Amino acid sequence: MICYRCKNNIPKDAAKCPVCGVKAMPFVGAKACPNCGTVNPVSARYCINDGYSFDLMDREDISGEYDDELEEEIETATKKKKHGVLRFFMWIFIAIACLVGSAVVGYHIFKPQNYLLEKQAADALANAGLKEVSVRVDLSKTAKLTGTAKDMHEKTFAELIVKKIPKIIKVENNIVVSQVVPKPEELEKTINNSLNSQGFPGVVVSVNTALAASIIGTVPSEYDRNKVLSIVKANKDVKDIRDNLHVDASTAQPPAALKALSAMAHPATPPPSPEATAAAPTPAPTPSSQPSAQPPLTPNPTPNPTAEPIQKQLPPQAVVSPPSDPHTLEATINKALKGIGLTKVTAEVNEGLEVTLKGTVSSTKDKGKAFDTAKHTKGVSKIRDKVFVVEP
Numbered sequence: 001m002i003c004y005r006c007k008n009n010i011p012k013d014a015a016k017c018p019v020c021g022v023k024a025m026p027f028v029g030a031k032a033c034p035n036c037g038t039v040n041p042v043s044a045r046y047c048i049n050d051g052y053s054f055d056l057m058d059r060e061d062i063s064g065e066y067d068d069e070l071e072e073e074i075e076t077a078t079k080k081k082k083h084g085v086l087r088f089f090m091w092i093f094i095a096i097a098c099l100v101g102s103a104v105v106g107y108h109i110f111k112p113q114n115y116l117l118e119k120q121a122a123d124a125l126a127n128a129g130l131k132e133v134s135v136r137v138d139l140s141k142t143a144k145l146t147g148t149a150k151d152m153h154e155k156t157f158a159e160l161i162v163k164k165i166p167k168i169i170k171v172e173n174n175i176v177v178s179q180v181v182p183k184p185e186e187l188e189k190t191i192n193n194s195l196n197s198q199g200f201p202g203v204v205v206s207v208n209t210a211l212a213a214s215i216i217g218t219v220p221s222e223y224d225r226n227k228v229l230s231i232v233k234a235n236k237d238v239k240d241i242r243d244n245l246h247v248d249a250s251t252a253q254p255p256a257a258l259k260a261l262s263a264m265a266h267p268a269t270p271p272p273s274p275e276a277t278a279a280a281p282t283p284a285p286t287p288s289s290q291p292s293a294q295p296p297l298t299p300n301p302t303p304n305p306t307a308e309p310i311q312k313q314l315p316p317q318a319v320v321s322p323p324s325d326p327h328t329l330e331a332t333i334n335k336a337l338k339g340i341g342l343t344k345v346t347a348e349v350n351e352g353l354e355v356t357l358k359g360t361v362s363s364t365k366d367k368g369k370a371f372d373t374a375k376h377t378k379g380v381s382k383i384r385d386k387v388f389v390v391e392p
Contacts, residue, residue: 114139121162133158133175142170148178182237184209191238194231202375203228203245204385212240216368216385218248218375244364246372326351329379336373345370345387356384364389 003010003017010017017023023034031054032039033047040047045054118137125133133147143162149155155175162171188207195203203217213232219225225245232241326349333347333355345359355374361367367387374383 114141117141117143117165117167121165121168124161124165125158128157128161130154130158130161135162137168140169141167142172143168144172144174146174147176149175150178152177182211184211187211187235187237188213191232191235194234195228198227198231200224200228200231201382202371204371204383205232206385207238210240211238212242213238214242214244214364214389216244216364216371218246218368218372220248222247242364244368246368248372326353329353329355329377333374333377333380336377337370340369340373342366342370342373347374352381353379354382354384355380356386358386360388360390362390 003020003022006017006020006022008017008019015023031042031044033049033052033054035052036047036050038047038049040054046052047054114137118135121135121137121143125131125135130147130149133145133149136144136146138144143165145158145162149158155173155177158175159171159173162168184207188205191205191207191213195201195205200217200219203215203219206214206216208214215228215232217228219228225243225247228245229241229243232238330347330349333349337343337345337347342359342361345357345361348356348358350356355377357370357374361370367389370387371383371385374380
């Protein structure tokens, strides 16, 4: 018969092929399944009956020499596979280490310089009071400003501060201006306090919701009027000014009256000296022709032309009027208001002689008349405004 593997002749009584060692088949050109005995073609790899693998049979039939070589090949392939996996993970580890090293080197080369510039700019902004502004410096040494500012002046000021830092090449100003609109009551209180502190207690300013200031009161001169306007204009939050001031020169105190009051407070004329009084001659008594029971009257001495009368030598005393009664003062002001036609305005006077005007008028001119009436009433210490202008 012929060996189905190496195609060599096999003796009939041989159990295996003398060349390759494969088990001899009973029929030429066929092979029997060792599991079920079914005859299969020589080229078959699996049994057509039970699916037995003829490759396993071939391996079992191979001599011990071939089995050792196969085991060595399998072991070598397994080692190569393990080494390949280890080599793959080793290259991944080397790549990660290179990336980390590059990042560390880049940080130590570039980051500290930008960080120092950024910290220096942030400290300068914080020292200037711009705490809502932040800064970032990139590799090109460009400072980028972000945050919020109250107005354009503060925004420009932040940019100038950063530009003064050495090594800053460019500044990008991205600050957003968020201006806070003040309340009319707060703005009105601030302006009136400024007027009172600068010597204009009789001038009152009222601010509406559109931040327009209406000035009411009386001043003694145009100079004082311009000064009041400059005080109101100094507040940048005021959008418009309505001048209702009245110039009345009679309200100003003349210089002569000021000198008289100063002389009354500090008299300059000294009292008569004892020498001048002793130097005045005493006239001799005139003898009477007829005796009288009563003692003779001493005539008035002859006035000395060099000495003034005693009454004139005493300094004039300042006349201090007693404080007004709040009820009387209130009745006087209300009567005066009705006399000028302001029937819807009333005055209330407290114990400190502070007048509070309440009511409504048809124009700012009438409101000024009410304030002038209360201001020129003797005894008023302060005027509070609660008068509203209601246009018909």
